[in-house]
Amino acid sequence: MPIDVRCEGAVAVITIDRPEARNSLDPEHNAALGRAVAEFEADDGLRVAVLTGAGDEVFSAGADLKKLIPAYRDAVRAGEEPAWNFGGFTATPREKPMIAAINGHALAGGLEMALACDIRLASPNATLGLAETKWAIIPGAGGTVRLPRAVPLGLAMEMILTGDPIDAAEAHRVGLVNRIVPLPELRAEAVALAQRIAGRGPLAVRAARASVLEGLGTDHDAAMAGEFRRFLEVMRTDDAVEGATAFAEKRAPVYKGR
Template identity: 50%
Template sequence: MAVDFSVEAHVATVVLNRPEAMNAIDPETQAGLAECWRRVREDDGIRVVLLTGAGDRAFSTGADLKKTMPPADSYASLAFGRGDAGFLDGMDVGKPVICAINGFALGGGLELALACDIRIAADTARFGFPEVRVGSIPGGGGTQRLPRTVGRSDAMLLLLTGDVIDSAEALRLGIVSRVVPAADLLREAQAVAGRIAANAPLAVRAVKHLVGYGEGLPVGTAVAAERLVWGVLRDTEDRIEGRLAFQEKRRPVFKGR
């Protein structure tokens, strides 16, 4: 299968599984990702997603240029007719997504990583947007998410040159939160996922919602929304359980209610 999916201890692991093609995204991979996001969205038992690539060479090198030539239909007929489904469609599952970047993250692969909430990279990982070198542009949010992540000047440098950077530079720019030895990558990402999954799921989802919702708002408006969400969570079973567990010096048992 182009994408593997498994669930353990409230953590869904999604693996791009085309190592022979550097985990490039072809139509089958795109369909597989969409199905994974649907399962994550509909399964309340899943609290966190861990996304990575098979093998040790690449997370994903983006679109498979051998299988994604322009379709016969005009773009207008797709955009305003059947719809222009992209490889990020359905990814907004409302639950934290951690990306373990195990090698090259180029083009659409880097866009996929930037759409995740937390990025952890192997020390062997490499990052770049080479689209301008083949007469195209990042079309999956790269021109928008990268400047918001690293700032305009550094983003323009990467986007306009098509240069590839190493994991140390990606860490300096803030593209990733952490760099670890390649052999430790999956274990480190799983540990982070486990710590998040152990927290109150409604609170975790609320935090993700507020961070995304507030990014484009004035601070005062965003803080008002934060206060409202705090009030919504105030009387939940999990919030009461958290306080009882603290008083009783035990681990809380959260149920997402």
Template identity: 45%
Template sequence: MSETTNDLILTHVQDAVGVITINRPKTLNALNVETLLALEAALTGFEQDPQVRVIVLTGAGDKAFVAGGDIADLNSRQGLAHYREFAEVIHRVFRRFEVCDKPTIGAINGWALGGGTELLLTLDIRLAAEEAKLGLPEITLGLFPGAGGTQRIIRQVPLCRAKELMFTGDQITAQEAVQIGLINRTVPRAALMDEAMTLARRIAEKSPITLKLLKRTLRDGADMPLSAAIGHEQAMIGLVLDSQDAHEGCSAFLEKRKPQFTGR
């Protein structure tokens, strides 16, 4: 295990899993520009680390994953300054998580409100503590989700439910979030990180190159008509079959042994 910290973001690596912890518990892990830039740097480090195969993201403390943005900061801004100084950063960082070639898992340890829900919408798999609350309450401030949330949520949950969440600003329980497909499942709070790490280790055993190409197939295909997406899939599985890992996996199956994937 290795561990680093820059106060705002904690990172460590264990068993091929890189863990990123947003570390502002006194502000309920609210996102500001400084925190977003530190978060981006942590992600970049794990993307470039060949020892890291899966990334887990969580929040410090037992109250919040990310409780949103800094309201006082938002209140101090006019539109153009916000667009230049904050919106560009948060959109870039969230998109970086969304297009990351390595699988990402959210361990939602508490409130995920506003920017917190928008952030989890960029992650591949989402586990939540049973007590977690989620929502997009921006409308109660005279705002609406502005970090990609309006577009990502309507592509991931039924449109009528997405609209209800955004129009009312209501918080929902983790159990309700499971029902609408916003998160995968709930976990007792005490077991959340163990569950996330167990899942991450299972995924980390798979072929890194195949996971990378699978993620690209899913991501790119989602924006294509079905006929084009099927053709894209056909091309991508052809690339997979050029990898050593594909033949290692098939050989291991035939030889009744566990495959040893190297990412080649």
């Protein structure tokens, strides 16, 4: 299968399965990954996704420079302006959290996909970079937008303008990845983290995620107002009643997403 999807309870593990091409995305894999993420978003039984790559060397090398990029470039040079929604999700609004389990090199569009995830874990052998200027193009799937929001501006500029990657240790030091996990344990730890999040109130998780992302793009007062609006919305849910009731009764809550 071009994109492997396996469900572990309320967690979807989405694997880019093209190791012979460094898990890069050609048109087929790009479309398939988009479908996988869309199906995860639409499935009420799934609450969190883990995105990773097949093998133990590469998360994803980004767009296939022999197939996807030439086809897109030719369309643009012919006067078209086709959408560039890399991976089928980097330009699509999402409601549910995704975790990137970076099992090796995350380069160009590979890093852009990881940046579009909400949490990033990396193996020690990972490198992270936006290599596009080496090929006389620029990041177009959120790289110039999300990377400066994730790391200091000077470092983001250096990475984007030179195209040079940083290693996992540096990525962890600057906060680009949450933590470094030994490669044999990476997938399991990412799934365990996803399951912890999936065990929280699903409407609260989505509302909190939306509040954080919305707040990044607005001033303080508007961000506070947006948070309060979502706070009230969540307070009105049955899950909010269940959470407090379960705490008082000293039992695990049973959330139903309503």
